[in-house]
Amino acid sequence: MQANRPRRAWESDEAAMFRASLRAFLETEAVPREEAWREQRFVEREFWHKAGELGALCPSIPVEYGGSGGDFTFEAVMVEELGYCGITSFQQNIHGTIVAHYIHQYGSDAQKAAWLPKLATGEWIAAIGMTEPGAGSDLKALRTSARREGDSYVVNGSKIFITNGMLADLLIVACKTDPARGAKGISLLVLETEGAQGFSRGRNLHKIGMHGSDTAELFFEDVRIPAANLLGAENDGFVQMMTQLPQERMGVAIGAQAMAEHAVELTQSYMREREAFGGRLLDLQVPRHMLVDCLRETRVSRAFVDDCITRHNNGELSAADASMAKLHTTEMLGRVMDICVQLHGGYGYMEEYRIARMYADARVQRIYAGASEIMKDIIARTL
């Protein structure tokens, strides 16, 4: 089901055209496959190639590097449409909204020319490894080390919970290049995974939701990464991550907002059809008030998210406001999803109903890309 949604104030004619072609593509190519992706627990390369042909993998990377040449609103459109289609398996967000932008922002001309076109076509799939078994929220505590030896870095350590990690051909690895300097001793290295000696992937981790998105453990045992694959300057990694995380958080916020809106649409249409006590569920006062609460939550949140999209697109969004958008939308999503499942009754608990799958998929939004508590800390620093 696709509802008619109002055009966003930030949406240019080009972004609207991109949305229309993307929606048609997702409805024909992704929606019918989502079930299979959840079963096999990854999205096959063939789909990545098709998305690349459409220009959907790197929508806001310049054309000279193979991207679609749009601005951040194209990324917003992409994340929204995935949310409205109920697709959580395909993690373009990590690939194109996040990794491609690290490369575009910090890469040399040679690095950009070598890697970005491959990401834009889907020839290569990208991931980023920051989190480790002993360091998630506290990123500066990461222990994966990179020791300079001649014209290479020798990397040792491990990463966990890495989205797209099972398939990644290109992996940004956050490493300690100067362990004594804490946050000031972190660098970002790009590993080309094919044939990389000492690099291995562990399990495709089993999650309570988002079953079609692969999530990996990664291991590095004396892995040699050419020094030429350093992104930007040595020991700049922490600042680079802190600079890019607002865009990652906006991606999560926009997705959570779209998911919540879609949950309300699904629930409203279910309540129109469902009969109870001689009439429609939608006509009973308590259930319809519950739905109104959800509608109110999503509508009010939409105004803030749209404002943040506009400001981020203009380069004016603060890290605190990106954190507030992520905090607010993901917490709101949790409340809305809970009510929407309740309004579906027993059917809401059945996996064959999209609302049940969305409920499970929604839970992690409050945890990854910085947990809600960390978002509050970032906002609190501005007080």
Ligand SMILES: Cc1cc2nc3c(=O)[nH]c(=O)nc-3n(C[C@H](O)[C@H](O)[C@H](O)COP(=O)(O)OP(=O)(O)OC[C@H]3O[C@@H](n4cnc5c(N)ncnc54)[C@H](O)[C@@H]3O)c2cc1C
């Ligand atoms: C499905 C999935 C996909 C992911 N994808 C990626 C990826 O692609 N790349 C990547 O690098 N990482 C990824 N992650 C990791 C994710 O970003 C981390 O799990 C998250 O940042 C939390 O870190 P942690 O799990 O170590 O929890 P911890 O840091 O151990 O925190 C546990 C909980 O303690 C609380 N807490 C921690 N510190 C504080 C504090 N200072 N103040 C108040 N409360 C606090 C929070 O509630 C937090 O949720 C993914 C995780 C999941 C589940």
